[in-house]
Amino acid sequence: MKKRLQHLPAGLIAMAALLVVTVPLALWRDGAAAASGAAAGVGLVTLSYTLSSLVIAWTDLRARHLLMPVALGTYVVKFTVIGVAMWFVSGADWAGLTWMGALVIAGVVVWMGAHATWVWRAKIPYVEL
Numbered sequence: 001m002k003k004r005l006q007h008l009p010a011g012l013i014a015m016a017a018l019l020v021v022t023v024p025l026a027l028w029r030d031g032a033a034a035a036s037g038a039a040a041g042v043g044l045v046t047l048s049y050t051l052s053s054l055v056i057a058w059t060d061l062r063a064r065h066l067l068m069p070v071a072l073g074t075y076v077v078k079f080t081v082i083g084v085a086m087w088f089v090s091g092a093d094w095a096g097l098t099w100m101g102a103l104v105i106a107g108v109v110v111w112m113g114a115h116a117t118w119v120w121r122a123k124i125p126y127v128e129l
Contacts, residue, residue: 004057007118008050014114015046018107026099037096041103044085048078049111 019042027035052074059070082104089097 001057001061004060005053006122007115008053010114010118011049011053011111012046014110015042015107018042018103018110022099022103022106026096030095030099033095034099035096037094037099038103040096041100042107044082044100045104045107045111048082052078 019039022038022042023035026038052071055074056067056071059067063070086097086101086104089100
């Protein structure tokens with residue numbers, strides 16, 4: 001399973017850097033509610049990508065023939081949960097909602113950028129060794 005999750009540290013490090021940069025910025029600009037919204041946005045994206053990576057790696061290890069439907073189903077569930085979380089929070093009139101939404105978008109971009117950079121630099125063999 002460890003072999004299938006080699007990309008995970010790159011994404012987690014990138015998300016930690018995003019958190020370290022944006023939470024103090026949100027706190028300074030708009031206060032504690034904004035900082036908690038920023039942290040919630042980064043946390044939501046980090047949790048969703050980490051869980052989907054674990055589910056996909058486990059499926060690849062146990063039932064490779066189900067990899068495509070499980071991966072697609074995981075992404076449908078992930079984006080549905082993020083959408084429902086955003087919708088639920090939008091009704092609460094919470095001051096951190098704008099930061100949460102912005103950081104969900106930024107988190108996806110940062111995670112995908114980190115993943116693309118990892119793939120670009122990885123020495124992935126074309127055949128099983």
